Amino acid sequence: MRFDPALIIHHLPSILSGLSVTILTWLIGTIGAVLVGFVIASSRRFGPRPLGMALGAIVEVIRGTPFLIQLFLLYFGGPYIGLFLDPLPAGLLGLTVYGSAYFSEIFRGGFEAVPVGHIEAAECVGLNRFQIVKRILLPEMSMLVLPSAVNMAILLIKETAVLSIITVPELTMIVSAIGSEYYAFVESLFLLALFYWALVELCGFLGRKAEEKLSHFRLSAS
Amino acid sequence: MNSWKLWMLLVQGAGLTVAISLLSIVIGLAIGAFISAGMLSSKQMFAVPSRLFVSFFRGVPLLVQLLLIYNLLPVIGINVSSVIAAITGLSLCTAAYQAENLRGGFMSVPKGLIEAAEMAGLNATQQFRRIRLPIAFRLTLPAIINEAIMILKASSLVSVVGVVELTRMTQDLSASTYRPLELFAMAGVIYFIINWGLSFVGSYTENAIRWGRP
Numbered sequence: 001m002r003f004d005p006a007l008i009i010h011h012l013p014s015i016l017s018g019l020s021v022t023i024l025t026w027l028i029g030t031i032g033a034v035l036v037g038f039v040i041a042s043s044r045r046f047g048p049r050p051l052g053m054a055l056g057a058i059v060e061v062i063r064g065t066p067f068l069i070q071l072f073l074l075y076f077g078g079p080y081i082g083l084f085l086d087p088l089p090a091g092l093l094g095l096t097v098y099g100s101a102y103f104s105e106i107f108r109g110g111f112e113a114v115p116v117g118h119i120e121a122a123e124c125v126g127l128n129r130f131q132i133v134k135r136i137l138l139p140e141m142s143m144l145v146l147p148s149a150v151n152m153a154i155l156l157i158k159e160t161a162v163l164s165i166i167t168v169p170e171l172t173m174i175v176s177a178i179g180s181e182y183y184a185f186v187e188s189l190f191l192l193a194l195f196y197w198a199l200v201e202l203c204g205f206l207g208r209k210a211e212e213k214l215s216h217f218r219l220s221a222s
Numbered sequence: 223m224n225s226w227k228l229w230m231l232l233v234q235g236a237g238l239t240v241a242i243s244l245l246s247i248v249i250g251l252a253i254g255a256f257i258s259a260g261m262l263s264s265k266q267m268f269a270v271p272s273r274l275f276v277s278f279f280r281g282v283p284l285l286v287q288l289l290l291i292y293n294l295l296p297v298i299g300i301n302v303s304s305v306i307a308a309i310t311g312l313s314l315c316t317a318a319y320q321a322e323n324l325r326g327g328f329m330s331v332p333k334g335l336i337e338a339a340e341m342a343g344l345n346a347t348q349q350f351r352r353i354r355l356p357i358a359f360r361l362t363l364p365a366i367i368n369e370a371i372m373i374l375k376a377s378s379l380v381s382v383v384g385v386v387e388l389t390r391m392t393q394d395l396s397a398s399t400y401r402p403l404e405l406f407a408m409a410g411v412i413y414f415i416i417n418w419g420l421s422f423v424g425s426y427t428e429n430a431i432r433w434g435r436p
Binding site: 061064065066067068069070072073076077080081157158159160161162164165172176185186189190192193196197200201 | 277278280286289297378410
């Protein structure tokens with residue numbers, strides 16, 4: 001095994017660009033997935049029944065198939081139905097679609113976990129439907145779903161590594177390319193692993209802090 | 223290539239996917255049980271490494287773990303086929319998740335039951351075998367099945383270390399037939415069906431071990 005720390009310094013610019021692609025795809029993918037997931041969950045809850053059933057089926061299909069297959073379908077199959085995407089947009093779209101299915105389930109669980117009594121109480125004091133959603137349902141739900149949403153966001157960090165397979169120039173792709181160029185695979189992969197580990201632990205830590213901060217909003221009754 | 227031949231190749235790939243996943247699930251569960259015992263141990267020399275193991279394998283993308291193991295094994299003098307490397311990687315990763323599941327299960331075994339077992343004169347081994355293990359297993363079964371399904375899906379990643387399972391087979395076939403849309407959709411359907419089978423087995427087992435539940 002040969003490993004030269006100078007290698008890292010020499011390739012620092014490309015490593016940093018890989019890192020920024022990883023973080024950006026993760027952030028954009030997660031935000032997109034949360035938004036789309038929320039729309040799916042709300043449509044299933046408040047929309048017409050056939051729409052809800054169709055969305056439910058789509059969510060099941062996305063949750064029941066590997067992310068890699070979805071990516072390949074989008075990236076290699078897309079051009080056959082007129083969807084020509086570069087690796088990065090394909091990866092972002094794939095990550096958003098994949099994440100949104102899981103986030104929609106988290107939100108659906110959140111909607112269901114808000115106690116019926118609170119909604120009834122809000123109706124009794126004369127709040128209209130919109131006010132109930134805005135003042136009761138959403139605030140209570142966001143507290144309930146926070147831990148699983150943070151968990152899912154952390155899962156998505158790790159999924160960004162899969163994007164390297166469709167040649168998105170993120171960290172895994174850059175670092176393994178450097179590794180194979182200098183025949184220093186194991187060392188560079190170790191560094192990569194350590195880096196992801198640190199990132200995931202950091203996000204987990206921040207998530208727990210956020211939960212603590214927001215915990216005084218949590219209802220003592222539920 | 224006629225479509226019958228394509229089908230047979232896809233089914234062959236699916237067979238390897240199922241074999242790799244099932245082996246990894248079983249091995250991972252066994253390792254996970256040991257790790258969870260380590261995490262719950264009061265001795266730091268067991269608890270700290272177990273917690274590090276879980277944190278590492280849950281914190282690093284499976285793809286990176288697989289690449290690492292695949293490239294690391296030959297360097298430290300272990301020459302095994304890519305299938306074995308893949309099973310090793312999947313097993314270690316899923317072991318970390320299963321350890322966390324089982325730890326949760328062991329911690330939620332009601333204290334009263336253990337006290338009752340003590341009162342009835344069961345020794346530590348008997349308590350573990352007859353009370354804590356079955357109850358923890360029953361409590362964590364849904365999570366264990368869930369993780370098994372995750373591993374089945376994650377097994378698609380072993381295609382990158384050259385294992386010709388369902389995903390890699392589909393990739394190869396779509397490169398030679400120029401029909402990626404149909405082939406990847408078909409692969410998705412096959413994964414979905416296998417998953418459905420797994421969750422069926424899961425809910426069947428859950429029902430089968432409902433004894434003594436109110």
